[in-house]
Amino acid sequence: xxxxxxxxxxxxALPLRSGASIRDYALSFETYGTLNxxxxxxxxxxxxxxxSHHVAGVYAGQDKSEGxxxxxxxxxxxxxxxxxxxxxxxxLGSCFGSTGPMHANPDTGRxxxxxxxxxxxxxxxxxQARLLDALGIDQLAAVMGGSLGGMQAxxxxxxxxxxxxxxxxxxxxxxxxxxxxxxxxxxxxxIVTDPDFHGGxxxxxxxxxxxxxxIARMVGHITYLSDDVMNExxxxxxxxxxxxxxxxxxxxxxxxxxxxRDYLYSTQEVEFQIESYLRYQGDKFSEYxxxxxxxxxxxxxDYFDPARAHGGDLSAAMEAAVSKFLLVSFTxxxxxxxxxxxxxxxxxxxxxRDVSYAEIDAPHGHDAFLLDDPRYMAxxxxxxxxxxxxxxxx
Amino acid sequence: MSDALIQQSIARLVPEGxxxxxxxxxxxxxxxxxxxxxxxxxxxxxxxxxxxxxxVQRGVxxxxxxxxxxxxxxxxxxxxxxxxxxxxxxLRNAETMLRETARVGRLxxxxxxxxxxxxNRLSVLGGRMPVTRRLPYQWYDTPNIRVGTHADFAVxxxxxxxxxxxxxxxxxxxxxxxxxxxxxxxxxFKFERG
Numbered sequence: 001x002x003x004x005x006x007x008x009x010x011x012x013a014l015p016l017r018s019g020a021s022i023r024d025y026a027l028s029f030e031t032y033g034t035l036n037x038x039x040x041x042x043x044x045x046x047x048x049x050x051x052s053h054h055v056a057g058v059y060a061g062q063d064k065s066e067g068x069x070x071x072x073x074x075x076x077x078x079x080x081x082x083x084x085x086x087x088x089x090x091x092l093g094s095c096f097g098s099t100g101p102m103h104a105n106p107d108t109g110r111x112x113x114x115x116x117x118x119x120x121x122x123x124x125x126x127x128q129a130r131l132l133d134a135l136g137i138d139q140l141a142a143v144m145g146g147s148l149g150g151m152q153a154x155x156x157x158x159x160x161x162x163x164x165x166x167x168x169x170x171x172x173x174x175x176x177x178x179x180x181x182x183x184x185x186x187x188x189x190x191i192v193t194d195p196d197f198h199g200g201x202x203x204x205x206x207x208x209x210x211x212x213x214x215i216a217r218m219v220g221h222i223t224y225l226s227d228d229v230m231n232e233x234x235x236x237x238x239x240x241x242x243x244x245x246x247x248x249x250x251x252x253x254x255x256x257x258x259x260x261r262d263y264l265y266s267t268q269e270v271e272f273q274i275e276s277y278l279r280y281q282g283d284k285f286s287e288y289x290x291x292x293x294x295x296x297x298x299x300x301x302d303y304f305d306p307a308r309a310h311g312g313d314l315s316a317a318m319e320a321a322v323s324k325f326l327l328v329s330f331t332x333x334x335x336x337x338x339x340x341x342x343x344x345x346x347x348x349x350x351x352x353r354d355v356s357y358a359e360i361d362a363p364h365g366h367d368a369f370l371l372d373d374p375r376y377m378a379x380x381x382x383x384x385x386x387x388x389x390x391x392x393x394x
Numbered sequence: 395m396s397d398a399l400i401q402q403s404i405a406r407l408v409p410e411g412x413x414x415x416x417x418x419x420x421x422x423x424x425x426x427x428x429x430x431x432x433x434x435x436x437x438x439x440x441x442x443x444x445x446x447x448x449x450v451q452r453g454v455x456x457x458x459x460x461x462x463x464x465x466x467x468x469x470x471x472x473x474x475x476x477x478x479x480x481x482x483x484x485l486r487n488a489e490t491m492l493r494e495t496a497r498v499g500r501l502x503x504x505x506x507x508x509x510x511x512x513x514n515r516l517s518v519l520g521g522r523m524p525v526t527r528r529l530p531y532q533w534y535d536t537p538n539i540r541v542g543t544h545a546d547f548a549v550x551x552x553x554x555x556x557x558x559x560x561x562x563x564x565x566x567x568x569x570x571x572x573x574x575x576x577x578x579x580x581x582x583f584k585f586e587r588g
Contacts, residue, residue, distance in 0.1 A: 342459075349437065349467065350469065352435075356446075356454075357458055358458050359458040375443045375447065378447050382447060382451045
């Protein structure tokens with residue numbers, strides 16, 4: 001399936017939760033499949049921290065350009081684009097096409113940088129709704145997302161209850177725990193204290209706070225994996241190449257394959273494979289991700305808390321939702337643990353809403369929501385089969 | 395676990411339009427039946443992945459939970475009816491779950507294989523554990539970790555101050571009200587918190 005990125009401009013100001021507003025902005029988006037005659041088969045996919053509107057398909061002539069959820073969405077896939085009209089929208093403040101901190105502020109003509117307004121999950125959802133208005137989509141067959149994307153799906157059911165028939169909320173949470181905010185804060189401090197950050201206006205200095213971005217990504221990456229999967233993938237494996245017998249140093253150990261390896265006895269060299277992996281992930285990330293975007297998106301995560309306006313009572317908050325729900329969590333996900341999904345399920349049950357919940361026993365931690373566990377894929381596929389079968393009758 | 399005849403019999407016990415919680419709902423067939431024919435709504439609780447998937451396929455609300463962890467998610471008397479159909483015999487915390495059933499539901503309905511059904515008695519009298527259509531397992535591979543009788547349950551219900559509203563047996567899809575502890579392969583109790 002070929003994907004074609006599009007962009008839509010919005011001139012009128014979008015009022016934001018913070019009291020600020022943003023005008024003359026553009027949103028990048030992609031669509032897959034065909035909107036049916038009664039415009040009832042649209043599915044909105046919301047993206048998480050490190051993703052974009054490029055949800056599925058490939059770009060013409062570009063190898064390895066699959067969308068970030070290409071295993072889930074496409075012709076014949078669990079979210080089948082032969083039946084559904086799928087929309088992916090890049091959120092405001094991102095660095096993948098939609099207006100973000102690297103673009104010019106129409107009020108000043110200067111690059112936004114740190115002055116880009118703080119955006120929340122609710123602001124993103126409002127911006128997405130405007131784009132759907134322009135596409136002529138009044139009601140979504142489903143809104144779906146994982147992690148931060150799941151928070152947007154949840155928020156859709158509260159902000160626009162009548163515009164959502166089904167919400168599919170995967171590996172998500174009703175808000176972040178203190179520990180989760182703490183991880184975000186470590187990442188933000190790494191970026192903000194990088195001398196190349198320049199208070200968020202690094203663009204005009206011609207530099208990028210790559211050191212901060214690298215460390216932010218390394219911390220994030222650790223939290224997306226489980227202890228088990230990390231041990232299985234890397235264990236205590238050393239990075240150094242196998243040494244020939246004669247070069248075997250004193251104290252050198254025999255590895256399982258009989259090869260002789262030894263520590264470098266260095267505090268700064270890459271010694272273990274896990275270090276190498278994290279450095280690689282950090283390097284890669286710092287080449288393409290924007291530092292201000294990272295700050296904005298982690299803040300949007302921190303601020304999301306629909307129960308807050310109801311004295312912390314999530315059940316009271318969820319009363320506004322009328323759509324049907326599918327929630328999925330993964331047993332080894334400690335960043336968005338099953339317990340957090342169960343809180344949402346409980347709030348929905350308290351309000352007598354239709355909800356199903358699958359707790360997938362997968363080893364991959366938070367990352368599992370992007371992987372191919374057959375039970376996970378089967379549940380999503382069957383749920384979307386039901387959505388297709390019920391049409392607009394519900 | 396529960397076959398179609400048992401499901402039909404149980405469905406008749408559930409008042410029309412009830413809000414139902416089905417503990418150990420299996421593939422969701424009973425809930426689907428209750429939705430279709432009795433106008434009920436509710437949720438199934440199930441642990442097994444394949445069953446959870448089957449419920450989603452049927453369009454039955456299912457929540458994947460381990461009943462051995464209790465029913466903390468559900469408030470007191472938050473359901474009209476809580477069902478435990480062929481579930482009790484698999485639970486480590488069968489007594490706790492019985493109390494939870496009575497807490498969460500205005501009405502509890504429990505059905506399980508009656509170990510005192512006469513063919514089972516004969517088998518034990520002959521020195522062997524019973525293997526029947528209703529109890530098709532060998533002693534060494536049975537998933538039924540709680541083996542009880544119709545009469546045993548009555549004692550447990552009394553011990554937990556449950557008010558038994560109805561108690562009978564099921565055999566070949568028919569209600570057995572005469573000597574159910576002897577004459578029925580399945581024991582059924584309908585109760586509320588005393």
